[in-house]
Amino acid sequence: MDLEERFREAQDRVKKLPSAPSNDTLLELYALYKQSTIGDVQGARPGMMDFKGRAKFDAWAARKGTPKDKAMESYVALVTRLTGG
Template sequence: MELAQQFETAVAASKTLAEKPSNEILLQLYSLYKQATEGDVSGEGPSNPFDFVAKAKHNAWEELKGKSKEDAMKEYVALVQRLKG
């Protein structure tokens, strides 16, 4: 199966996991998805200093700066496979 197809299958599977992943895992899924679909983060992040969720999401995505879209897809697929157990 082509990587893009594996990625799309993993995205769909991530929405039907038996149990909700921890916040840390959810941030990993979010940041890998964003890196795989949009590439490096741009902008300075949320302007509201008290929007902790948006700030955490932005920071998690920013940590992946420089990672190729293909590598992000591979890591996303592997993480979802691990979560499906």
């Protein structure tokens, strides 16, 4: 199975987790997904009152410069840890 297939499979597996991961883990999943599918963060940082949007933007921005393949590998590895294999 190639990396793209493992990435898509991980996306399916993460949707079936028995309980929601912590907020930090959700932000990490979000950032890795966006870096994998879009690349470096785009747009302006949300305003101070948009706490959720700002946290998501900052998590994604922290991955700036990470190659898409590396981000996919990290996403798959994180989902594997969350699902226990």
